[in-house]
Amino acid sequence: xxxxxxxxxxxxxxxxxxxxxxxxxxxxxxxxxxxxxxxxxxxxxxxxxxxxxxxxxxxxxxxxxxxxxxxxxxxxxxxxxxxxxxxxxxxxxxxxxxxxxxxxxxxxxxxxxxxxxxxxxxxxxxxxxxxxxxxxxxxxxxxxxxxxxxxxxxxxxxxxxxxxxxxxxxxxxxxxxxxxxxxxxxxxxxxxxxxxxxxxxxxxxxxxxxxxxxxxxxxxxxxxxxxxxxxxxxxxxxxxxxxxxxxxxxxxxxxxxxxxxxxxxxxxxxxxxxxxxxxxxxxxxxxxxxxxxxxxxxxxxxxxxxxxxxxxxxxxxxxxxxxxxxxxxxxxxxxxxxxxxxxxxxxxxxxxxxxxxxxxxxxxxxxxxxxxxxxxxxxxxxxxxxxxxxxxxxxxxxxxxxxxxxxxxxxxxxxxxxxxxxxxxxxxxxxxxxxxxxxxxxxxxxxxxxxxxxxxxxxxxxxxxxxxxxxxxxxxxxxxxxxxxxxxxxxxxxxxxxxxxxxxxxxxxxxxxxxxxxxxxxxxxxxxxxxxxxxxxxxxxxxxxxxxxxxxxxxxxxxxxxxxxxxxxxxxxxxxxxxxxxxxxxxxxxxxxxxxxxxxxxxxxxxxxxxxxxxxx
Amino acid sequence: xxxxxxxxxxxxxxxxxxxxxxxxxxxxxxxxxxxxxxxxxxxxxxxxxxxxxxxxxxxxxxxxxxxxxxxxxxxxxxxxxxxxxxxxxxxxxxxxxxxxxxxxxxxxxxxxxxxxxxxxxxxxxxxxxxxxxxxxxxxxxxxxxxxxxxxxxxxxxxxxxxxxxxxxxxxxxxxxxxxxxxxxxxxxxxxxxxxxxxxxxxxxxxxxxxxxxxxxxxxxxxxxxxxxxxxxxxxxxxxxxxxxxxxxxxxxxxxxxxxxxxxxxxxxxxxxxxxxxxxxxxxxxxxxxxxxxxxxxxxxxxxxxxxxxxxxxxxxxx
Numbered sequence: 001x002x003x004x005x006x007x008x009x010x011x012x013x014x015x016x017x018x019x020x021x022x023x024x025x026x027x028x029x030x031x032x033x034x035x036x037x038x039x040x041x042x043x044x045x046x047x048x049x050x051x052x053x054x055x056x057x058x059x060x061x062x063x064x065x066x067x068x069x070x071x072x073x074x075x076x077x078x079x080x081x082x083x084x085x086x087x088x089x090x091x092x093x094x095x096x097x098x099x100x101x102x103x104x105x106x107x108x109x110x111x112x113x114x115x116x117x118x119x120x121x122x123x124x125x126x127x128x129x130x131x132x133x134x135x136x137x138x139x140x141x142x143x144x145x146x147x148x149x150x151x152x153x154x155x156x157x158x159x160x161x162x163x164x165x166x167x168x169x170x171x172x173x174x175x176x177x178x179x180x181x182x183x184x185x186x187x188x189x190x191x192x193x194x195x196x197x198x199x200x201x202x203x204x205x206x207x208x209x210x211x212x213x214x215x216x217x218x219x220x221x222x223x224x225x226x227x228x229x230x231x232x233x234x235x236x237x238x239x240x241x242x243x244x245x246x247x248x249x250x251x252x253x254x255x256x257x258x259x260x261x262x263x264x265x266x267x268x269x270x271x272x273x274x275x276x277x278x279x280x281x282x283x284x285x286x287x288x289x290x291x292x293x294x295x296x297x298x299x300x301x302x303x304x305x306x307x308x309x310x311x312x313x314x315x316x317x318x319x320x321x322x323x324x325x326x327x328x329x330x331x332x333x334x335x336x337x338x339x340x341x342x343x344x345x346x347x348x349x350x351x352x353x354x355x356x357x358x359x360x361x362x363x364x365x366x367x368x369x370x371x372x373x374x375x376x377x378x379x380x381x382x383x384x385x386x387x388x389x390x391x392x393x394x395x396x397x398x399x400x401x402x403x404x405x406x407x408x409x410x411x412x413x414x415x416x417x418x419x420x421x422x423x424x425x426x427x428x429x430x431x432x433x434x435x436x437x438x439x440x441x442x443x444x445x446x447x448x449x450x451x452x453x454x455x456x457x458x459x460x461x462x463x464x465x466x467x468x469x470x471x472x473x474x475x476x477x478x479x480x481x482x483x484x485x486x487x488x489x490x491x492x493x494x495x496x497x498x499x500x501x502x503x504x505x506x507x508x509x510x511x512x513x514x515x516x517x518x519x520x521x522x523x524x525x526x527x528x529x530x531x532x533x534x535x536x537x538x539x540x541x542x543x544x545x546x547x548x549x550x551x552x553x554x555x556x557x558x559x560x561x562x563x564x565x566x567x568x569x570x571x572x573x574x575x576x577x578x579x580x581x582x583x584x585x586x587x588x589x590x591x592x593x594x595x596x597x598x599x600x601x602x603x604x605x606x607x608x609x610x611x612x613x614x615x616x617x
Numbered sequence: 618x619x620x621x622x623x624x625x626x627x628x629x630x631x632x633x634x635x636x637x638x639x640x641x642x643x644x645x646x647x648x649x650x651x652x653x654x655x656x657x658x659x660x661x662x663x664x665x666x667x668x669x670x671x672x673x674x675x676x677x678x679x680x681x682x683x684x685x686x687x688x689x690x691x692x693x694x695x696x697x698x699x700x701x702x703x704x705x706x707x708x709x710x711x712x713x714x715x716x717x718x719x720x721x722x723x724x725x726x727x728x729x730x731x732x733x734x735x736x737x738x739x740x741x742x743x744x745x746x747x748x749x750x751x752x753x754x755x756x757x758x759x760x761x762x763x764x765x766x767x768x769x770x771x772x773x774x775x776x777x778x779x780x781x782x783x784x785x786x787x788x789x790x791x792x793x794x795x796x797x798x799x800x801x802x803x804x805x806x807x808x809x810x811x812x813x814x815x816x817x818x819x820x821x822x823x824x825x826x827x828x829x830x831x832x833x834x835x836x837x838x839x840x841x842x843x844x845x846x847x848x849x850x851x852x853x854x855x856x857x858x859x860x861x862x863x864x865x866x867x868x869x870x871x872x873x874x875x876x877x878x879x880x881x882x883x884x885x886x887x888x889x890x891x892x893x894x895x896x897x898x899x900x901x902x903x904x905x906x907x908x909x910x911x912x913x914x915x916x917x918x919x920x921x922x923x924x925x926x927x928x929x930x931x932x933x934x935x
Contacts, residue, residue: 056862056863056864056865056866057865057866057868057875058855058865058866058867058868059750059867059868059869059870060747060750060828060853060855060856060867060868060869060870061745061746061747061748061750061826061828061829061856061869061870061871062747062826062828062829062856062892063867063868063869063874063875063876064830065828065888065891065892065895066867066876066878066884066888067876068887068891069876069878069879069883069884069887069888070876070877070878071876071877071878071879
């Protein structure tokens with residue numbers, strides 16, 4: 001039974017302490033020091049013995065008939081009585097021992113053992129070569145080497161390091177953790193894992209790193225003892241695939257393929273919808289060259305699966321592409337008079353944008369009404385000033401216009417040649433400036449209240465030439481797309497492994513807050529609140545349900561990591577495991593003998609207290 | 618006419634005694650009972666008077682020196698009521714020789730007349746502090762005292778009331794003990810021995826808890842001159858039948874001495890054995906002396922109290 005407190009002493013004799021959750025006094029050890037508060041029962045018992053009315057008084061005649069039963073009470077002063085009062089003494093002893101038991105009194109039994117820290121390469125390439133994969137070799141190596149008496153801390157190094165066994169796990173716990181271990185990460189972020197592992201090592205101890213590629217460990221040679229178990233393997237993969245809606249009822253699918261080999265390789269690419277092959281093509285892949293192909297499909301509402309000829313690494317040979325998610329943006333604009341056509345042209349050039357007459361229905365509103373209000377919760381409002389007298393306005397031109405923030409709305413825009421007439425000092429500087437002129441006049445500002453954002457565009461519409469500038473349709477496109485992203489729901493249906501997935505879905509408020517994530521039709525996780533972002537998901541098809549039957553979102557995660565698919569760089573390196581210089585672990589185990597002795601003593605003293613109480617009284 | 622003469626004679630004789638105790642001697646007929654101190658609170662008064670109407674005190678079959686009275690005795694006596702005749706033996710009153718029969722039969726025979734007696738009743742009540750350990754015990758003592766007082770009056774007995782406290786004092790009325798301060802006593806036997814009451818004949822009724830240190834034989838012997846000795850023991854429920862409990866300090870009501878005891882089974886069993894021996898001794902000794910003994914518990918109902926008195930042949934149905 002592992003004890004709460006364990007000490008590690010390195011080969012130099014220095015010691016440091018881990019998992020401090022207890023309190024030590026001399027050789028005694030208390031696992032729950034607060035339990036000593038139970039000692040307060042001692043004065044309470046004394047108080048009761050001092051002050052309680054010990055005997056009921058009864059007046060009778062014929063006292064001589066009772067003389068045979070007279071009790072000889074302790075004589076002397078009250079303190080003497082107390083000392084001689086055996087039941088009280090036994091009660092006090094029982095209370096003290098019980099307090100010590102609650103406080104977890106222990107004189108720990110200590111024993112020395114060695115502690116090893118191990119980092120396992122958690123990248124997918126460890127699964128290459130199937131029956132003879134590095135992961136199988138790693139498991140065998142670790143289990144053959146691990147001594148029953150030793151302790152282990154095992155860290156899997158993927159995108160984020162995670163402790164899969166320990167800290168200070170036994171060999172059985174190590175075996176169980178290795179049995180469950182399946183490398184899935186798109187890459188091995190070794191520096192993070194080393195940073196975590198170094199917290200468990202002391203002195204000269206070296207961390208055992210088991211990988212399939214020793215080269216990545218070279219920067220950490222001083223602290224790592226690297227054991228590489230890989231060997232170069234030919235591999236081909238789908239390095240990228242996506243589908244887009246080219247027009248209603250028709251999707252276009254793009255696929256990129258790569259081969260990692262010394263020579264050309266011919267593979268078959270297939271696509272199927274519900275087990276029906278809709279596309280098939282043989283491709284001759286050339287090393288170090290990406291081969292792309294595309295095809296169109298009418299099955300816009302169906303999930304599409306693309307796969308290539310299987311090889312030693314299966315995870316990168318297939319891709320799942322769910323139906324494209326379309327979120328139309330409803331736009332309303334008003335108050336621009338003759339210039340409305342410029343707006344209309346720019347807006348209609350953005351796909352899935354619908355112009356509406358009623359501002360209440362619109363996600364996105366362009367208006368010159370200063371006090372614009374709407375019953376609907378519009379997501380974005382762009383507020384332009386009404387026309388001003390020429391003498392009251394100023395002008396910003398082209399390169400004088402400054403982009404304040406790296407905002408998606410203004411990213412990659414050039415306003416060369418743009419005339420930007422504005423009303424000076426129209427806005428207070430409270431809002432977040434996006435575009436300004438020489439830091440003084442605020443031209444384009446953002447203010448936010450919850451999810452609703454209002455953009456103040458200090459642009460006198462009737463005197464600008466911006467709508468004739470090439471930046472204009474790009475700006476409008478960015479505005480619409482930025483609005484589209486905040487419309488509830490997923491923006492994409494296909495993600496890559498390691499990518500953070502912003503869900504953005506809105507649950508049904510009338511239903512219970514019970515959410516489940518299903519992977520490939522199997523329950524994967526349960527949530528009480530729908531997570532804003534899902535991260536570190538492995539490849540597969542995912543669905544999120546509310547109350548297990550209301551589908552909120554559906555998406556797939558595919559393994560697109562050409563670097564990881566390149567198995568030609570895998571190599572091997574042997575390591576001398578005897579030179580790991582493991583830390584000496586002074587391990588404390590609970591002294592169960594003391595525990596039982598305390599328990600029995602409490603029972604004995606309680607019993608004696610009762611017996612003496614009966615005898616005396 | 619004869620009855621009138623006898624009544625006057627008895628009145629004269631009793632007057633000589635009432636000079637001492639001044640007890641009203643009106644005939645008890647259930648209506649004319651008058652008592653002093655009637656303003657005292659005594660809740661069972663009417664009930665006790667009801668019982669007194671219903672029952673009689675049981676008189677002894679033999680008596681040593683009852684006064685001549687109107688109550689018929691069980692022996693032959695000197696009344697005018699003819700009972701029987703028998704052969705003359707020397708020493709018989711020659712006035713009762715039936716000369717007519719002698720003339721007829723040549724045998725000397727004497728006429729026997731029914732005895733007419735006037736019982737003497739001495740009621741001694743224990744007024745020590747132990748009789749008041751519970752209010753019920755005190756009340757039951759009052760009940761019994763008053764009952765015997767009424768029964769004595771009912772038979773026109775020469776009734777004397779005594780309270781047995783620090784001294785043996787005569788009382789004028791049974792109600793006096795309600796206002797009387799209870800007095801400490803240790804053991805009353807020497808007091809009884811030294812008083813004249815014990816040496817006189819008559820019916821002696823002692824109402825006490827008998828929880829003082831004494832020898833029953835000695836007590837009975839003290840009253841060997843009595844025609845009938847009636848011992849009524851009153852005990853509180855705890856004294857009669859204690860129950861197991863915790864840790865108790867028993868305080869002697871008489872002198873505040875105390876004992877700390879644990880009311881466990883062993884203690885209670887030991888006490889019960891001792892109490893039973895006391896009761897058995899009292900019962901046996903009074904039976905030997907042709908007397909009666911019973912034990913009344915303070916929580917006994919009045920009906921149960923009467924039933925116990927009937928069973929002990931202290932009283933009988935009218």
